[in-house]
């Protein structure tokens with residue numbers, strides 16, 4: 001019997017003294033869903049994930065993961081989940097094949113050693129000592145160790161931090177493969193393009209609370225964030241000649257740019273004016289807000305400056 005939700009969290013609190021690291025969090029994750037938890041440093045993501053993994057005790061609230069309370073689920077629970085930490089810390093004198101075999105012995109349900117090594121793209125390093133692997137190859141080994149027990153639910157903590165672009169793409173393909181296998185994935189990441197690419201839904205956490213949750217498109221749509229319109233005009237055109245496009249214009253030489261929540265209106269006015277005035281508009285582009293734009297807007301509203309967002313802890 002599988003539970004309706006893979007993860008269900010209700011009114012979760014975790015306090016460290018006067019610090020409310022998690023401050024009344026409620027959300028659920030469907031079975032088979034890839035779910036991303038994002039937020040600035042110190043938002044409480046690790047605390048939530050560790051409570052879900054059964055590695056940290058909650059102060060209060062209800063948590064159900066795969067039908068278990070992680071705090072009391074013990075070994076039976078841990079056998080159902082896979083955990084991929086940022087730094088797993090394995091014995092460097094072993095090879096990936098040896099380590100995968102070793103970890104595999106701890107689980108009742110298992111994937112094949114070669115199958116896992118193949119899945120993470122480590123076949124050509126399977127027998128090399130871990131100390132000779134690159135950073136990206138080590139992360140793939142971490143992933144292999146999280147997968148070998150054939151978990152229903154996989155926790156991925158910043159899975160591509162420090163990866164080069166092609167390794168990132170491969171890691172993304174791997175997560176997509178896991179989705180194809182029907183696994184549930186809870187992912188934390190600081191890369192909004194990663195959340196946008198991989199996640200069915202994204203939860204944005206700031207200072208222990210959820211400030212938004214939804215599909216990447218829903219987060220963008222709900223915000224009415226600004227699109228950016230860019231175009232080129234002949235060098236002799238000055239601002240006073242251009243009609244009101246409903247937003248401030250920022251010309252730089254012949255390059256013009258504006259940000260607006262009503263791109264259609266601005267485009268109609270711009271092109272209508274250009275046609276009647278006989279002015280050539282070239283290099284026209286309209287960019288919708290990325291998840292990163294929406295994220296920065298959300299956390300700024302929640303009181304974190306965009307500069308702090310990636311680098312400094314949130315005050316309590």
Ligand SMILES: Nc1ncnc2c1ncn2[C@@H]1O[C@H](COP(=O)(O)OP(=O)(O)OP(=O)(O)O)[C@@H](O)[C@H]1O
Nearest residue numbers: 016019021039040041042043044045046047048313
């Ligand atoms: N063991 C602890 N004792 C006291 N305070 C803690 C402890 N662990 C975390 N905190 C505090 O709880 C808050 C949330 O921390 P947490 O590590 O969960 O954030 P995070 O969102 O994972 O951050 P990051 O993106 O930097 O990993 C922070 O204010 C942190 O200082």
